[in-house]
Amino acid sequence: MKKTTVFFCPVILGLAMAFYSAQGSPGLDMVLSRAGDWLITVHLNGGFAMIKQTVLLGALLFALASSSNLMGKDQGFDGLDMSLGNLFRLSGARSRSISAENFTGEKGKGGMATTGTNEKAARDLGQGWKVSPSVRIKGGETFTVAEIQGPGAVQHIWVTPTGHWRFSILRIYWDGETEPSVECPVGDFFACGWGKYAQVNSLPVTVNPGSAFNCYWAMPFRKSCRITMENTDTEEMTLYYQVDYTLTQVPEDAAYFHAQFRRRNPLPYKEVYTILDGVKGWGHYVGTYMCWGVNNTGWWGEGEIKFYLDGDTKWPTICGTGTEDYFCGSYNFENRENRQYQEFSTPYSGLAQVIRPDGVYDSQQRFGLYRWHIMDPVRFEKDLKVTIQALGWRRDGRYLPLQDDIASVAYWYQAEPHAPFPKLPDKDYLEVR
Numbered sequence: 001m002k003k004t005t006v007f008f009c010p011v012i013l014g015l016a017m018a019f020y021s022a023q024g025s026p027g028l029d030m031v032l033s034r035a036g037d038w039l040i041t042v043h044l045n046g047g048f049a050m051i052k053q054t055v056l057l058g059a060l061l062f063a064l065a066s067s068s069n070l071m072g073k074d075q076g077f078d079g080l081d082m083s084l085g086n087l088f089r090l091s092g093a094r095s096r097s098i099s100a101e102n103f104t105g106e107k108g109k110g111g112m113a114t115t116g117t118n119e120k121a122a123r124d125l126g127q128g129w130k131v132s133p134s135v136r137i138k139g140g141e142t143f144t145v146a147e148i149q150g151p152g153a154v155q156h157i158w159v160t161p162t163g164h165w166r167f168s169i170l171r172i173y174w175d176g177e178t179e180p181s182v183e184c185p186v187g188d189f190f191a192c193g194w195g196k197y198a199q200v201n202s203l204p205v206t207v208n209p210g211s212a213f214n215c216y217w218a219m220p221f222r223k224s225c226r227i228t229m230e231n232t233d234t235e236e237m238t239l240y241y242q243v244d245y246t247l248t249q250v251p252e253d254a255a256y257f258h259a260q261f262r263r264r265n266p267l268p269y270k271e272v273y274t275i276l277d278g279v280k281g282w283g284h285y286v287g288t289y290m291c292w293g294v295n296n297t298g299w300w301g302e303g304e305i306k307f308y309l310d311g312d313t314k315w316p317t318i319c320g321t322g323t324e325d326y327f328c329g330s331y332n333f334e335n336r337e338n339r340q341y342q343e344f345s346t347p348y349s350g351l352a353q354v355i356r357p358d359g360v361y362d363s364q365q366r367f368g369l370y371r372w373h374i375m376d377p378v379r380f381e382k383d384l385k386v387t388i389q390a391l392g393w394r395r396d397g398r399y400l401p402l403q404d405d406i407a408s409v410a411y412w413y414q415a416e417p418h419a420p421f422p423k424l425p426d427k428d429y430l431e432v433r
Contacts, residue, residue, distance in 0.1 A: 015288055019055035080218060081155055093248035099147040099241060100132045105111045105148065117238070135241075138379070139234040145227040146243040147245040150175075154219035154227075156244040160211050163237035165195050169230040175223040175258050177421050184261040185430060186229070188409050190215060191370045192353060193291035195432055198353035203344040204287070204372055207352075217286075217411070220254040221391045232427045255283050255413035260421050263430070267294060267390050270401045276410035277304075278422075283414025284377035285384060288326075291432075292367045293405035296392055299332050300402055303389030310382045318378065325389065327351065327369045339368075348372045364405075372411075386410060405432075 001035030052386060062354045077086070079093025100117070102110040113119075117133025148154075161168050165187025170328045172182035187193050190213035202209040206214045206272070219225070229353045245258035267273055275288060285307070294300045301323030320326045324333050328349035335342035345352045378384075390402040424430075 010027070024395065037325050046051055053075040062328065065082070079246050080155075080220065080248065080251075082155070091248070093152075093246045095154075096148075096245055096247060097218065098148070098243040100135050100137040101130075102193065105146070105243075105245070124272070129188035133240060135239050135361075137229060137231040137237050137239060139231055139236060142228050142230040143239070145229050145239075146225065146245075147227075147239055148221075148225040148243075148245060150221045150223050150247070151250045151316050151391070152221060152225075152245055153250065154221075154225060154243060154245045155216070156242075157215050157227075158242045159186065159190075159215075159229075160240045161213075161237060162239075163231070163233055163235060164431070166432055167231065167427060168237060169232060169424065171225075171228045171230070172219070172257070172259075173228075174197075174221045174416065177416070179418075181256055181416075181418060182259040183421055183424055184259050184409050186213065188261055188289060188291065188407060189213075189259060191289045191350075191368065192354060193289065193407055193409075193411075193432070194353060194366055195366060196353070196355065198343075198368055199345060200350065200370070201347075201350045202350060202372060203347045203374060205370070209230075217255040217257055220250045221256070222250055232430075240305075256416050256417060256418075257411075259409055259411045260410050261407070261424065262422070263291075263405075263425060265293075265405040265407075265429075266403040267406055268407060269403055272303075272306075272387045272389050273406045275388060275408045276412070277385045277387075279380070279384040279412065279414065280382070280419045281414045281417075282381050283412055284379040285373060285410070285412045286377050287370070287372040287409075287411035288386075289370045289373075289409040289411075290368070290388075291405075291407040292363050292369065293432075294367075294402070295404050296400070296402055298392050300390070300392050300404065301332065302393070303402075305383040305388040307378050308383075308385040308387075309378070309380045312385075312419075321393075326388075327371050348374060377413075384412070 034400070048245060062190045077089045077091045079091035084101060096105040096107070097110075098105040111128050113132035117134045117136060119131050122129045122131045137145060166185045168186040170182060170184055170186045170189050171180040173180050182189070185193070187195060191202075191205050192198055192207050194211070197209070197211055198207065199209070204217045206213060208214065227243060229239060244327050262274065275284070282428055292300070301324050305320040305323070305326045308320035309317045324330060328346075329351060333341050333351050341351070341354045343352060343354050344350055350368050351367060353366070355362065355366040357363050357365055390404050390406065392400040392402050394400045
């Protein structure tokens with residue numbers, strides 16, 4: 001009798017766990033009672049075959065239970081893909097945040113600094129009183145903003161950098177890769193590429209007074225995430241930052257976030273501007289930001305955007321009808337009442353910035369535009385190329401190929417590995433004034 005009881009201990013544990021999981025986490029007394037009833041039935045009926053089958057069944061149920069409720073909080077909802085529609089749902093995902101007040105994001109380690117950029121201001125109050133709210137990055141140096149072990153996802157990034165925004169290069173690496181999946185001047189990444197503040201009020205990117213850059217692109221990773229900021233300037237910069245992320249299981253079909261910067265100044269005559277090329281693999285294109293500096297008078301946005309998908313060569317699969325059309329505007333973005341360009345910033349598209357000539361040194365007309373393909377991602381299975389034409393008008397009604405100053409950021413998700421990016425232009429070529 002004692003041997004039989006001891007032999008059944010693993011079975012009791014397995015059955016208890018299985019009942020616990022299956023019954024939606026009922027009281028422990030109910031679990032043990034039901035498992036005990038089953039044990040008594042098996043014991044009374046006797047028979048080695050029955051015992052063997054019960055042991056195997058218990059082991060199987062234990063394995064099933066181990067991947068369910070008992071081994072942590074309910075993983076039915078992974079805490080990703082957040083919206084107002086699922087904000088009420090509980091999740092076993094763990095919230096973490098990295099900043100200059102908690103460089104590692106470790107639980108219970110925030111605000112412990114005794115030295116930092118504001119240690120003098122906090123000298124009377126001491127530890128815990130905003131001693132280290134920022135970091136300083138010397139010219140030519142790269143600072144590691146975040147290093148995270150997964151699985152998990154970055155859900156929000158906030159930065160407010162000083163200095164020339166084209167000279168601060170944001171890079172993000174996934175799962176130990178040596179080539180970045182994100183490489184952009186920080187201003188361009190956050191849809192403010194001209195080095196001057198413009199409010200952006202969209203779903204994945206917001207720019208708020210006075211120079212608060214925010215992004216909400218979901219950035220899942222399986223093994224690790226590393227975020228760096230390189231200061232290519234000769235002068236020191238100050239960086240305030242916060243990286244909010246969650247540690248959770250990542251769906252098998254989750255792709256990795258990518259963003260790539262390009263610039264042509266000026267665009268050669270009769271050439272199209274390439275937003276993205278050389279992408280290989282399976283993924284979907286989710287957004288475009290463009291800095292467009294015009295070098296002619298007159299309208300500059302007749303050019304068509306083209307998406308070449310999965311082996312397209314001469315002709316694209318998707319072809320737009322005009323620059324302002326692609327950015328979800330119409331008729332030159334013109335306010336017909338005052339005959340001026342009309343800035344706008346909406347969840348999915350915007351002409352967020354219009355820099356008008358002042359008649360002296362700010363001589364060029366410049367524009368900042370974004371288009372997010374959140375509801376209409378451009379999906380590809382093998383490869384992707386994206387181009388846009390720069391077209392104005394000649395005085396006789398023919399198109400005029402423009403030679404403008406154009407820069408862009410392309411945003412997309414894809415399965416890794418990704419093709420290496422083109423070499424980022426040097427500091428002198430990046431500069432805008």
